[in-house]
Amino acid sequence: MDLSKYIRQNILSLAPYSCARDEFKGNARVFVDANENPFQNGYNRYPDPLQLALKEKIAKLKGVRATQIMLGNGSDEPIDLVYRIFCEPGKDNAVAIAPSYGMYGVCADINDVEYKKVVLEEGFKLNADKVLAAVDANTHVIWLCSPNNPSGNLLNRGEMEKIIKGFDGIVVIDEAYADFSAEESWLASLDKYENLIVLQTFSKAWGLAGVRCGMAFASEEIIGYFNKVKYPYNINLLTQEFVFKKLDEVAEKEKQVKIILEQRSRLAAELAKKSRVKKIYPSDANFLLVEVDDANAMYKELAAKEIVTRNRTNVTLCQNCLRITVGTPEENDILLSEIQ
Numbered sequence: 094m095d096l097s098k099y100i101r102q103n104i105l106s107l108a109p110y111s112c113a114r115d116e117f118k119g120n121a122r123v124f125v126d127a128n129e130n131p132f133q134n135g136y137n138r139y140p141d142p143l144q145l146a147l148k149e150k151i152a153k154l155k156g157v158r159a160t161q162i163m164l165g166n167g168s169d170e171p172i173d174l175v176y177r178i179f180c181e182p183g184k185d186n187a188v189a190i191a192p193s194y195g196m197y198g199v200c201a202d203i204n205d206v207e208y209k210k211v212v213l214e215e216g217f218k219l220n221a222d223k224v225l226a227a228v229d230a231n232t233h234v235i236w237l238c239s240p241n242n243p244s245g246n247l248l249n250r251g252e253m254e255k256i257i258k259g260f261d262g263i264v265v266i267d268e269a270y271a272d273f274s275a276e277e278s279w280l281a282s283l284d285k286y287e288n289l290i291v292l293q294t295f296s297k298a299w300g301l302a303g304v305r306c307g308m309a310f311a312s313e314e315i316i317g318y319f320n321k322v323k324y325p326y327n328i329n330l331l332t333q334e335f336v337f338k339k340l341d342e343v344a345e346k347e348k349q350v351k352i353i354l355e356q357r358s359r360l361a362a363e364l365a366k367k368s369r370v371k372k373i374y375p376s377d378a379n380f381l382l383v384e385v386d387d388a389n390a391m392y393k394e395l396a397a398k399e400i401v402t403r404n405r406t407n408v409t410l411c412q413n414c415l416r417i418t419v420g421t422p423e424e425n426d427i428l429l430s431e432i433q
């Protein structure tokens with residue numbers, strides 16, 4: 094693959110901002126290069142722009158090289174950067190499945206990039222040929238999300254592979270919910286497919302949505318472009334230190350995931366008994382897509398009882414569906430007792 098064919102012209106030739114700390118490597122006794130306040134308080138210095146200590150730890154956990162990682166302000170940052178790196182505004186386009194995560198389309202709009210939706214088949218199944226048929230000479234990116242939001246299901250691996258192999262441009266696989274599924278991550282295929290970008294996040298299973306830290310994994314060449322385009326100090330030191338420490342708590346994360354998965358089964362079984370619930374879609378994530386008799390009415394009734402669900406009734410293939418996140422056992426008790 095000739096990656097440069099898919100890079101925006103101005104990004105190919107961009108000279109990135111050079112940080113003070115980029116120009117000097119080694120130990121120093123005196124730092125008077127960055128106009129910082131010299132009095133130590135733990136945070137008076139600019140943070141590592143490439144977050145190497147944190148990436149080394151993530152790399153060990155995920156079985157990749159630190160140089161294959163880009164960290165962002167949530168996964169939303171790499172999603173936006175994909176357009177800024179790979180798509181010429183007003184010219185190039187992206188192809189995505191529908192329904193899927195809303196930010197792919199919003200960031201396309203912000204970047205003035207055409208966003209072409211390919212509707213999933215019955216049961217939210219992926220049809221690779223349909224996706225590939227939507228590709229034209231200006232398609233630079235294909236978005237896949239597995240397990241998919243808001244449908245909750247894993248996409249078929251063979252169909253996904255067909256797309257990665259059959260498309261010469263960039264394929265992004267969003268694995269925000271991978272921790273809730275037994276399926277193998279696409280991270281293991283990074284070295285095999287040089288057009289692949291995998292997104293993961295600390296916002297879901299890791300319980301750190303408030304911290305805003307997302308991960309993009311790709312070839313060293315692609316990560317080089319991410320590093321060139323991102324804000325120099327995009328991950329602040331508080332976040333770098335906090336996530337570094339949280340990475341020691343894998344066992345706690347797994348314990349919580351186990352409870353969430355048990356609660357998901359319980360919620361699905363109990364919701365299925367409610368007369369107003371018409372269908373519960375199978376989920377490989379930490380939420381259920383639930384078809385009810387009247388989603389707008391039920392959304393309002395639950396909201397009046399101070400229970401907030403996500404009304405997806407206006408989303409492709411999701412008529413009369415609410416998306417319900419699996420809560421704590423106590424939260425699920427309340428939800429189940431209030432749905433009549």
Ligand SMILES: *Cc1c(COP(=O)(O)O)cnc(C)c1O
Pocket residue numbers: 166167168169170194238242267269293294295296297302306307
């Ligand atoms: C929640 C979610 C994310 C995570 O976004 P962050 O910016 O990392 O919080 C990414 N992709 C999908 C599909 C999601 O549902």
